[in-house]
Amino acid sequence: xxxxxxxxxxxxxxxxxxxxxxxxxxxxxxxxxxxxxxxxxxxxxxxxxxxxxxxxxxxxxxxxxxxxxxxxxxxxxxxxxxxxxxxxxxxxxxxxxxxxxxxxxxxxxxxxxxxxxxxxxxxxxxxxxxxxxxxxxxxxxxxxxxxxxxxxxxxxxxxxxxxxxxxxxxxxxxxxxxxxxxxxxxxxxxxxxxxxxxxxxxxxxxxxxxxxxxxxxxxxxxxxxxxxxxxxxxxxxxxxxxxxxxxxxxxxxxxxxxxxxxxxxxxxxxxxxxxxxxxxxxxxxxxxxxxxxxxxxxxxxxxxxxxxxxxxxxxxxxxxxxxxxxxxxxxxxxxxxxxxxxxxxxxxxxxxxxxxxxxxxxxxxxxxx
Amino acid sequence: xxxxxxxxxxxxxxxxxxxxxxxxxxxxxxxxxxxxxxxxxxxxxxxxxxxxxxxxxxxxxxxxxxxxxxxxxxxxxxxxxxxxxxxxxxxxxxxxxxxxxxxxxxxxxxxxxxxxxxxxxxxxxxxxxxxxxxxxxxxxxxxxxxxxxxxxxxxxxxxxxxxxxxxxxxxxxxxxxxxxxxxxxxxxxxxxxxxxxxxxxxxxxxxxxxxxxxxxxxxxxxxxxxxxxxxxxxxxxxxxxxxxxxxxxxxxxxxxxxxxxxxxxxxxxxxxxxxxxxxxxxxxxxxxxxxxxxxxxxxxxxxxxxxxxxxxxxxxxxxxxxxxxxxxx
Numbered sequence: 249x250x251x252x253x254x255x256x257x258x259x260x261x262x263x264x265x266x267x268x269x270x271x272x273x274x275x276x277x278x279x280x281x282x283x284x285x286x287x288x289x290x291x292x293x294x295x296x297x298x299x300x301x302x303x304x305x306x307x308x309x310x311x312x313x314x315x316x317x318x319x320x321x322x323x324x325x326x327x328x329x330x331x332x333x334x335x336x337x338x339x340x341x342x343x344x345x346x347x348x349x350x351x352x353x354x355x356x357x358x359x360x361x362x363x364x365x366x367x368x369x370x371x372x373x374x375x376x377x378x379x380x381x382x383x384x385x386x387x388x389x390x391x392x393x394x395x396x397x398x399x400x401x402x403x404x405x406x407x408x409x410x411x412x413x414x415x416x417x418x419x420x421x422x423x424x425x426x427x428x429x430x431x432x433x434x435x436x437x438x439x440x441x442x443x444x445x446x447x448x449x450x451x452x453x454x455x456x457x458x459x460x461x462x463x464x465x466x467x468x469x470x471x472x473x474x475x476x477x478x479x480x481x482x483x484x485x486x487x488x489x490x491x492x493x494x495x496x497x498x499x500x501x502x503x504x505x506x507x508x509x510x511x512x513x514x515x516x517x518x519x520x521x522x523x524x525x526x527x528x529x530x531x532x533x534x535x536x537x538x539x540x541x542x543x544x545x546x547x548x549x550x551x552x553x554x555x556x557x558x559x560x561x562x563x564x565x566x567x568x569x570x571x572x573x574x575x576x577x578x579x580x581x582x583x584x585x586x587x588x589x590x591x592x593x594x595x596x597x598x599x600x601x602x603x604x605x606x607x608x609x610x611x612x613x614x615x616x617x
Numbered sequence: 618x619x620x621x622x623x624x625x626x627x628x629x630x631x632x633x634x635x636x637x638x639x640x641x642x643x644x645x646x647x648x649x650x651x652x653x654x655x656x657x658x659x660x661x662x663x664x665x666x667x668x669x670x671x672x673x674x675x676x677x678x679x680x681x682x683x684x685x686x687x688x689x690x691x692x693x694x695x696x697x698x699x700x701x702x703x704x705x706x707x708x709x710x711x712x713x714x715x716x717x718x719x720x721x722x723x724x725x726x727x728x729x730x731x732x733x734x735x736x737x738x739x740x741x742x743x744x745x746x747x748x749x750x751x752x753x754x755x756x757x758x759x760x761x762x763x764x765x766x767x768x769x770x771x772x773x774x775x776x777x778x779x780x781x782x783x784x785x786x787x788x789x790x791x792x793x794x795x796x797x798x799x800x801x802x803x804x805x806x807x808x809x810x811x812x813x814x815x816x817x818x819x820x821x822x823x824x825x826x827x828x829x830x831x832x833x834x835x836x837x838x839x840x841x842x843x844x845x846x847x848x849x850x851x852x853x854x855x856x857x858x859x860x861x862x863x864x865x866x867x868x869x870x871x872x873x874x875x876x877x878x879x880x881x882x883x884x885x886x887x888x889x890x891x892x893x894x895x896x897x898x899x900x901x902x903x904x905x906x907x908x909x910x911x912x913x914x915x916x917x918x919x920x921x922x923x924x925x926x927x928x929x930x931x932x933x934x935x936x937x938x939x940x941x942x943x944x945x946x
Binding site (some may be wrong): 504 | 650653654655656658659663702705706707708709710711712713714715716718719720721722723724725726727728729730731734747748822823825826828829830832833836837869870871873874875877878881884888894896
C-alpha cells in the first residue's frame with residue numbers, strides 16, 4: 249500500500265467520523281434534511297469567498313461558507329415563523345434559491361476563477377492528498393487532513409463539553425428549556441458545527457455525498473442501539489468502516505471514491521436493516537411468522553380441549569375437520585399440525601389428534617387469560 | 618443596451634418546454650406541498666441518477682424515453698425504500714429521505730464513472746443531469762414532455778376527488794374504503810413523471826424547487842385545491858418562460874437556476890403581498906388594531922367587562938333550573 253493510499257484512507261476516515269458525530273444529533277432531532285439544505289446552500293458562500301481567497305481550503309473560506317450555512321438555517325426558520333410555509337417547504341424553497349445564486353455566480357465568472365462545479369458538488373478524494381501543507385519547506389502532509397482533523401477535534405470538543413445539554417435538548421426539549429439550558433443556543437451551536445463540517449468535507453466528498461456521511465452511519469447505528477453514547481461511538485466506527493471499504497471498492501473498479509463510500513454506506517445500512525437481531529426486517533418477519541404459528545397452535549389446542557371427552561370428540565379431532573371448523577386452508581392446517589406435533593402439544597394416531605399434557609396446559613392457560 | 622430579445626425558433630422551443638415543465642410540476646407539486654412531502658421531489662430526482670446510468674449501460678442508447686424510464690424506475694424504487702424504512706424501523710422520514718437521496722446518488726456516481734472509464738463517446742453527461750440544459754431542449758423533447766405531462770395531468774384530474782381526499786383526510790379516505798396505499802403510489806408515480814421530465818431542463822438539484830415554489834406561492838392566494846393547482850401551474854409557467862427569456866438575454870446565465878430564482882421571486886412576492894395571508898396585510902391589520910385599541914382603550918375595556926358580567930348572570934340563570942331538574946331526576 250503506497251503512502252498516498254494510506255493518506256487518502258486516513259482523510260476519508262477523518263471526514264467520515266467528523267460528519268457522523270453531529271449527524272447523530274441531526275438524526276435524533278429529525279433535522280437530517282437540514283444538512284442537505286446546508287450542503288447545497290453554502291455554494292454562494294464558497295464562491296464569494298473563493299473570489300477573495302482563491303483557495304478552497306483557506307480558513308476564511310470555511311468561515312464564510314459556514315456563515316452561509318447558518319444563514320440558511322435562519323432563513324428557513326424565519327419562513328416557518330411566518331406560518332405561511334410549512335417546515336419542509338421552507339427548506340425546499342431556501343436551498344435551491346441559494347444554490348441557484350451560486351451556480352449563476354460560477355457560470356458568470358467561470359473565466360476568472362478556477363472553481364470547478366464538479367469539484368464542489370462531487371468532490372474528489374483521489375486528489376485530496378495532492379495539496380500539501382509545507383512549513384519552512386518541510387512537507388507535513390495533506391492540507392485537507394489538517395483541515396478536517398481540526399474540524400473533527402472541534403466537533404468532539406463541542407459534543408464532550410455539552411454532552412449533557414445536547415442529550416436533554418435532543419430527547420426532551422421542554423425539560424431542557426425548564427432546566428435553563430438555552431435550546432436555541434444549542435440548536436445554533438449544532439447547526440454551526442454542521443455547516444463548518446459540511447464546508448470542510450465538500451472539498452473531499454462534494455456537497456451531495458456529505459449528506460450520506462452525515463445521515464448514513466447515524467441512521468444505521470440507530471437501528472442497533474438505544475444509548476446515545478453507544479450510538480455516537482457506533483456511528484464513528486460505521487463511518488470509518490464505510491470509508492475504508494468504499495475506498496477499496498473504488499480502487500477495485502476504478503470509480504469515484506466518494507460515490508463508492510456512499511454506496512458502501514447504503515450497503516451497510518441495507519445489511520443492518522435486514523439482518524440486525526430484534527429490529528431487522530428478517531427478524532421482524534420471522535417473529536411475525538412464529539407468532540402466527542403460535543397463535544394458530546393455541547387455537548388448535550383450545551379447539552381440542554373444547555371437545556375433549558365429549559361424544560363428538562372423535563369427529564372434531566380429525567385433521568381434515570380443521571379446515572371446516574377453524575377455516576384453515578388445507579396446507580396451513582397441515583403446517584400447524586406439524587408445528588404442534590413438533591412442540592409436543594398434540595399427538596396423532598389414525599388421523600385423530602389428541603392433546604398431550606403440555607398441550608392441555610397451554611390451552612387452559614390461554615383460556616384463563 | 619439591446620431593446621429586443623431575439624425571439625428565434627430555439628428560444629421559443631425552450632420557452633415552451635420550460636412553460637410546460639412549470640405547468641406540470643406546479644400542478645403536481647401542489648399535492649406534495651400539501652402533504653408535507655416537499656422534499657420527496659429532491660429525493661426522487663437524486664435517486665434517479667443510477668437509473669439513468671443503468672438504462673444507459675444496458676441499452677447503450679441515449680434516447681430520452683429510455684433514460685426517462687430508467688430514471689423513473691430508480692426514483693420510484695428510492696421512494697419505496699424510504700416508505701419501507703419508515704414503516705419497518707424507528708428511523709424518521711427525514712433521515713430515511715436523506716439517506717436514500719445521497720446514497721442512491723452515490724451509486725449513480727459510481728456507475729457514471731464506470732461509464733466514463735469505458736470511454737464510450739456517447740456517454741450521458743453528468744452535468745446535464747445535475748443542472749439540466751434547458752437550452753438543449755429540442756422539439757422532440759418538448760413533445761415528449763407535453764405528451765407524458767399531459768397524461769400525468771389527465772390522470773390527476775381523473776382521480777381528482779380521490780386524491781383530494783387523500784391529501785386532506787387520509788383517515789376518512791381509508792374509512793370509506795378508498796385504496797389509500799394505491800392512491801399514494803399513484804400520486805408518487807405522477808410526481809416521479811414530473812420530476813424525470815424536468816431533469817433535462819433544470820437538473821436534479823433544482824428540480825425540487827420547481828415542485829415546491831409554485832405550490833407555496835399559490836397557497837398564499839387561495840384556500841381551494843382547484844384554484845391552488847391552477848395557480849401553481851400558472852406560476853410555474855410564468856417562472857419557466859421568464860427564466861428562459863432572462864437567461865437568453867445575457868451571456869453565460871444558465872437557464873435552470875434562473876427559472877428557479879424567478880419562481881423564488883414569485884414566492885417572495887406572494888408571501889409578502891397575497892391578500893389576507895400576506896405579511897404586508899398582516900402587518901397593516903396589526904397596526905390598525907393597535908391604533909383602534911389605543912383610541913378606544915378605556916371604553917372597550919369597560920364594554921368587555923359589562924359583557925363578561927352579563928354572560929356570568931346569564932349562565933347562572935341558565936344553570937339554576939337545570940340543577941333543580943337534576944335533583945328531581
